[in-house]
Amino acid sequence: MSGSIDSRKAAILRAVVDEYVKGAEPVGSSHVARVAGMQVSPATIRNEMNVLEHEGYLVQPHTSAGRIPTDKGYRYYVDTFVDETQNSDVMQFKSVEEFFTKAHGALAEMFSDTSRLLTKLTNYAAVVTGPSPETSLIRSIQLVSLDPKRVLLLMVDSKGAVEKKTLDLASEASESDLESASNFLTKKLRGVPLGSLGDADSSSGDLQFDQLCTLSLDALKELKGEAESVYIEGASKVASAFDAVDTVRSVLATLEQHFLVVSLIRDVLSKGQKVAIGSELGIEPLAECSVVVSPYIVEGEKVGSIGLVGPTRMNYPKVLAAVNLVSTGLGKRLSEG
Amino acid sequence: MSGSIDSRKAAILRAVVDEYVKGAEPVGSSHVARVAGMQVSPATIRNEMNVLEHEGYLVQPHTSAGRIPTDKGYRYYVDTFVDETQNSDVMQFKSVEEFFTKAHGALAEMFSDTSRLLTKLTNYAAVVTGPSPETSLIRSIQLVSLDPKRVLLLMVDSKGAVEKKTLDLASEASESDLESASNFLTKKLRGVPLGSLGDADSSSGDLQFDQLCTLSLDALKELKGEAESVYIEGASKVASAFDAVDTVRSVLATLEQHFLVVSLIRDVLSKGQKVAIGSELGIEPLAECSVVVSPYIVEGEKVGSIGLVGPTRMNYPKVLAAVNLVSTGLGKRLSEG
DNA sequence: CCTTAGCACTCTATTCTATCGAGTGCCAAC
DNA sequence: GTTGGCACTCGATAGAATAGAGTGCTAAGG
Known part of the structure; x- marks a missing residue:
């Protein structure tokens, strides 16, 4: 050889x-x-x-x-x-800039809009994964009564994202119980990363209060394990990229399995790669596809990633430039808050 | 004639x-x-x-x-x-039953899972529209500090859904300001439908407090106008339904325009129909498609709808049965809370 | 008047052949 | 090592022939 x-x-x-x-x-x-x-x-x-x-x-x-x-x-x-650092297409650059200065709204919208931006820039299917809940810090806990025996737990994290979970109580809790538990939990857990929650350690003697705290803690632990959010846009672009309808179908079917796409992206990134090509993906239905990914960095930390899926026959320089541009743009935007 | x-x-x-x-x-x-x-x-x-x-x-x-x-x-x-009331397929019935007894989790997941269920049952693309925010009642308001001049407004509604919005303050607000404003707003607005919010009427004299209330009220009004949530699943099924790749592409591109799909469904329902066929849709790229829809009813009220999009050449009895089954199932499930 | 068998006709889909042309591999010459 | 020349391969395209499905029409029968 x-x-x-x-x-x-x-x-x-x-x-x-x-x-x-x-x-x-x-x-x-x-x-x-x-x-x-x-x-x-x-x-x-x-x-x-x-x-x-x-x-x-x-x-x-x-x-x-x-x-x-x-x-x-x-x-x-x-x-x-392919020189990653170079971006020849000025138009592309400008429209990304513009997008991120105008972008606003909740995190979820931010991500799905970013995904749409990427699909529009490249004409391929785009993927944006949200920050995994594990790394975010707890900022505030609120308990809201839904009915006498059910309570909604709201957790706001350091990035302003909101996670929620319903608690089923063994016995009824009063509004004041909820309020004091909310305050206690917020005070106790503020700044704690979701990933490193310990066990409940205090027992105040007040049964109702302890129940609320224990349940809340359990719920928070569940939250951290929950699937991270994925935003996939541009299915129609897949139909444009291939002319065999069978290929289109199998690629789309694969993209619908979000967990698969997420682990795919994770695999590529964990190898320090930004591009994975055809058979390198190790997923038979995607044999004719390439994936281009990039993490985005918020406050110095890789919290999520963006990527896109197109045919192996793609314009790699342009696509890589677009992905890099969008990932740094998104990172900056999220760092601002 | x-x-x-x-x-x-x-x-x-x-x-x-x-x-x-x-x-x-x-x-x-x-x-x-x-x-x-x-x-x-x-x-x-x-x-x-x-x-x-x-x-x-x-x-x-x-x-x-x-x-x-x-x-x-x-x-x-x-x-x-097509006799709507009849459902011959027992298997279908059973799996829907099972789905809804096992279903749990947040509203958003409920809807996207329902959409997936429907796409799996019928092998066509499925649409589920969430309840429009206008009709829901305010249950609770929480203000959470993000940084000194930015506050996150959380609104929990009568169905347990959470809406959020960031407020930009003119001047800094203390934790106690936030708490008292939260309490005041919750007390004042509990049970009020989002659709019928009036103007701020009180001025307490406390500038900080008044600012928070005004901003919150404005944010809530914005919320009601926000696009209702849509969950569309089953793009790959579109690729199976047509064998011209051009058709696939144009149908998918149309489905990606959520607002179009939503207004389409609304139009059909407003005519009292459950089925719209090909040219009846009035959307050129969907000329070869039919749409089957049904509202779902929570506590006696039509709060949202489910639908699906397939080729005109579809098995209408089966599909109508599935849509009806799922819509009543979803309605029941949501009525339970 | 409705129904039906018979039949000529039309048009697609399939197969086969012939031809064209792009592009190759190889060889011999430079 | 490079290059022009050349035979060869093979897909793509076009044309002709064939087979078969299904029709519309007509005329006969109930």
Whole structure:
């Protein structure tokens, strides 16, 4: 396995990817010769392309057609030619800026709007995962009576997000019970991360009061384990990206399984990657898809991520730029509060 | 315009719809003769079908093919043969029952789970609209400090739903200000429908307190106007329902415009209908779709609706049964609290 | 007058063949 | 190592022939 790619082979591979992304058709040696601006004949390029095929970077759909990149080819392209730090498209930059200065509203809306922004920028399906509840700090606890034996627990966290849970009481609680328990819990738990809640330690002797506190604590612990929020937009873009209706269906069906998408994104990020291509995803129905992700950072911490799912044949530089732009924009916006 | 449909023509139309829904292929006279169990020859049926075509209930895709129903044909079928009150499919019934006895969690999850249930039952895209905030009664108001000049307003309504809004203060407010304002507002507004909030009438003289009350009231008024929540699931089912990828794309793109879907459903319901077929929808990209809707009733009041979007060529009896089943199930479940 | 068998007709879908052309691999020459 | 030349492969396109489903019409029968 030589695998050595000299600069000319690299240039050829690059041209094939660029042109195939642009034209959606296998690209042949003369096409490369014309477009890549290199001073060699198509025959020479043919030889090189032959080698690239044997090394697994290109394939021919059938004997007498041009080549298209393999997943490995795309991988080389992304690793070698895509400069993350660069964003050529000024329009894109401006519209993202504008979006985030105008953005407002609750967290949930923020996320779903961001997801919509991303899908609009790239024309692929976009995913935004909300901050996992584990990392947020408790800011305030409120207990609100629903009916005599049921109480709604409201928890506001340090980011202004609200989580709620219904408590079923063993015995009735008065308004004043609720109020004192609310105050006590808020005082006691303010600033505590949801992830590190201990057991109830105090017993005041007041049964009603203790019941409320215990139940609340249990509810809070449950909250932290709850599925993190996911916002997926742009299903229609999937239908535009593939022309086999079967592919569309299976990709959409996969995207509907939110937990799958979330763990997919998590996997990619945990490897320190921003891009996962086709078979690298390890999910059969997404074999023709690539995923581009980026965490967003609020107050120095990676609290969530954004990503998007498109065909392997995508414009990686543009898409990566968009994802990076949106993730930093979102991070900044959320850091402001 | 005679338009008269005698019982034999009706039986033929019915057979055509049934068979076309089942087989997705134009159905011919002999097919009808065989399946409809009527004692006439194909030739007779041909004559009748010819009339039905001239009256606009059937069409031929091309000369020398069987017939398929027009929107008008489906309409007649639904109005004449579909008995809403009847649900033949026991399995369906059981699984819906089971779902609603096991269902729990916040309203939002309830709705999205219901949407998923419906999409699973019918294999079409499902829509659930949450209760419009206008009709709900205020149960409790809480003000929570985010930072010195920003306050989070929490409103719990009579159904246990929580709405939130951030207030920007002109000047800082203390914790005790917040607490007294919370108490005052809760006492004052408990039981008031969000839709009928008046102006602030009291001025206590305490500037800080008055500011909080005014801002809160404004925020609450804004809340009532906010878009009602919509839960749409089953995009992948759209890809299964049509085999032209263009159709899939345009239908999906339309479904992504939630406000459009909501007003569509509202329109249908406001005409007292439960089914709208193809061109009746008045939305060009949905020309090949039908919509089946039903409101759900909580404590005697229609607070929201569920619906689903599939191809005009759908199994109306089954789908209507499913929608009715789920809507009554959801209504009951929400009435219990 | 309604029904029906018979039949000619139409049009799609399928198959087959022929042709075209893009692109390749290889070879021999530079 | 590079390149022009060339035979070859194979998909895509078009045209012709065929098969079959289903119709509309007509004329005969109840």
